[in-house]
Amino acid sequence: MTLARDDLAVMPAAAPARWTFDAKALIAVPGLVFMALAFAVPVLMLVGDSFVDRDGFSLAGYRKVLGDPYYIGIIGNSLQLACITTAVCLAVGYPAAWALARIRGAWQVILFALIFLPLTVSIVVKTFGLTIMMRRDGIINFLLVNLGFIERPMRLVFTEFSLYFGMVNVFLPFMILPLYSVMRMLDPRLLDASASLGAGPVHTFLRVTLPLTMPGIIAGGTLVFSISVAAYVTPGLLVGDRFMTMSQVMAKAYLNIRDFQLGASMAVIMLVISAALILASSYLVRTPGGERR
Amino acid sequence: MASPTRISRRTFAAGSLLAVTGFPNIVRGQTREIFVGGPASPGLTDILFPVIERKHNMKILFEGTNSLINLEKIRANKARPTMTVTMMDDPVLVLAEREKVIRKLPADITNLADVPAAAKPRDAMWVNWCQPMCSFSYNSRALPQGLASYNDAWDRKFRERIIMISMRITQAVAPLVAAASYATKKPLDQALKEWGAGIERLKELRPNVIQVSSNAPQAQQLLETGECDLYMAPDSRTTLFRKAQGAPVDQGMPKEGVLAMPAGVALVEGGPNQDLGIAFINEMLNPETQALIARTFWSKPTNAKTVLPQGISFPELIALDWEYFADNRNAMIERFEREVSSR
Known part of the structure; x- marks a missing residue:
């Protein structure tokens, strides 16, 4: 364990925060201005809308969302979707990122292409493609029948299986990328040292590799959770209204029933969930000594 | 010999500015x-x-x-x-x-x-x-004769064979009114105001419904490929247009009537x-x-x-009270999504 702790400096430790002006920070000004206009202002307007109804200040939107088992269930659906998607992406993405970080040459290029090229395809196209694959006359049923797993085609379209399959398909690269960036900086001699000290592969993984790649796991997990909790297109196309999510309620509130306070309140709750996760992950990547890894 | 016209840089700049800002507006105006x-x-x-x-x-x-x-x-x-x-x-x-x-x-x-x-x-x-025309559309390979009545959709043989359109889409009024008509024994043109009874009847249809979708093109594609037998309910703009293009779909002409x-x-x-x-x-x-x-x-x-x-040719179509529908639509959406769509 000492070995891992001592070598945690695979990533440079940041200096303790000081409130002195650094001219280099000015480089960030264009980005900050853009984000203020494109993100902060609309979010503030949204937060304002959530507290206002026709008669002025009101908490009716939050009462409606948090006091109604139907909407609580929908928040539960979104959290369930995000948790399962994140867990499966981690289980599938971790070994893929490890392979990507360890292989060299043409295979690395091919693996990179296989993992990241799908990002260049629109989510709508990918999701429609999945629907075609999952039809009774689609390739998945064809393979299952011809390999003898099932006797006749089964319904896959509009099932929760198809939803999670589609979500992992869309969001997996967002898990692999941060994991890969941490794993490629991992010194392989640490693993050799662990083995030479008598640790088996499982012990080395649990006590060396896993702790050292934890920042990648937390970053990838946060990223995948944040975007999958807000997913709209993929659940809408793959499972429809049977599995309502927070984003679908927002769309309904704004575009159909025109209850803007309901939509804004649901949006703020989603924002709070995502912000809490990001703050928690920031806390988790701190070392016991309080320094950021 | 005439001296060549000289264009100052200031004139050139002013002309360029006019060309860049003014020309598109002139063209757009025309x-x-x-x-x-x-x-x-x-x-x-x-x-x-x-x-x-x-x-x-x-x-x-x-x-x-x-x-x-x-x-x-x-x-x-x-x-x-x-x-x-x-x-x-x-x-x-x-x-x-x-x-x-x-x-x-x-x-x-x-x-x-x-x-x-x-x-x-x-x-x-x-x-x-x-x-x-709005009623329901069906896969004509699976159901060469179509359905004689809206109520046939409740038959157990259609278990997991129906896609319903979301109540957020106006055409979803067709199955709702048909269900209300069955529940109250009123004709279609008088059944809209009994939509609460229609929701109760639609709840009985849930085992037959594989999905409630607000994505009409996807639902249409799944109907055409045989993933479902019935789609309740696009209108004739989609169904008969696709039929004319050779898709195996047709517009239902149930005995209760077809909505306009x-x-x-x-x-x-x-x-x-x-x-x-x-x-x-x-x-x-x-x-x-x-x-x-x-x-x-x-x-x-x-x-x-x-x-x-x-x-x-077209049958006599049934008109609904659209103002009543507009006034009650949000309530219909809420009840439909809570009681019919949800898991």
Whole structure:
């Protein structure tokens, strides 16, 4: 364990925060201005809308969302979707990122292409493609029948299986990328040292590799959770209204029933969930000594 | 010998500025174009609009989306409207009128005179350019004979074989009214106000429903590929258009009757190029164009002088109280999603 702790400096430790002006920070000004206009202002307007109804200040939107088992269930659906998607992406993405970080040459290029090229395809196209694959006359049923797993085609379209399959398909690269960036900086001699000290592969993984790649796991997990909790297109196309999510309620509130306070309140709750996760992950990547890894 | 004309840098800069900023506006000012918002129905941009463009020397910029989103866009631009004409369902046009974002159709639309009063509601605040048929559509390979009644959809043989359209889409009123009619024994035209009983009846349909979808193209594709047998309920603009293209689908003609979907068209209040908008709507109501609409959109024309193309006929369609529907739609959506759609 000492070995891992001592070598945690695979990533440079940041200096303790000081409130002195650094001219280099000015480089960030264009980005900050853009984000203020494109993100902060609309979010503030949204937060304002959530507290206002026709008669002025009101908490009716939050009462409606948090006091109604139907909407609580929908928040539960979104959290369930995000948790399962994140867990499966981690289980599938971790070994893929490890392979990507360890292989060299043409295979690395091919693996990179296989993992990241799908990002260049629109989510709508990918999701429609999945629907075609999952039809009774689609390739998945064809393979299952011809390999003898099932006797006749089964319904896959509009099932929760198809939803999670589609979500992992869309969001997996967002898990692999941060994991890969941490794993490629991992010194392989640490693993050799662990083995030479008598640790088996499982012990080395649990006590060396896993702790050292934890920042990648937390970053990838946060990223995948944040975007999958807000997913709209993929659940809408793959499972429809049977599995309502927070984003679908927002769309309904704004575009159909025109209850803007309901939509804004649901949006703020989603924002709070995502912000809490990001703050928690920031806390988790701190070392016991309080320094950021 | 005349000295060559000298252009100072200041003159050149001023000229360039004028060219860059002024020229597009001059060109735009001379372009006869209107912005139309309407449904994403096949046949509009590829068949109907090119005819109108050629005949009236205008350019139609079109944005296809559903009626409520269309209304939201008009509301957002109420101070400076960009849209000239909007094509929406009557229940949404009721809301548009209340919000004063559409204007009464002027007498310059001469073809209005040949449209019956029922198809130009609220004293011609808008006009129905056609009446698509709405009941249900079915896969004609799986069900060569179709269904004799809406109630056949509740049969156990359709377990997990039906896709329903979301109540957020106007056409979802068809299964709701059919269910209300069955539950109350009232005819379809009187059953809308009994929609609560319809929700109760639709709950019994849940085992047969594989999904409630607000994505109509996806649902249509799954019907055509046999993933489901019944789709409740797109209208004839989609179903018969796809049938004519060879897709194995057909429009249900149940014994209880077929609903008339109200496809309306209106002038946006304060929209640009109103004269072109008036010409556009007048052309939509022209008997010749109405015949083209009948065979392109498989929808009943509203101009009484229209001569239907050979081989095309329409049953007597049932009209609903769309103002009542507009007033109760949110409540219908809420109950439908909680009691019919949810897991």
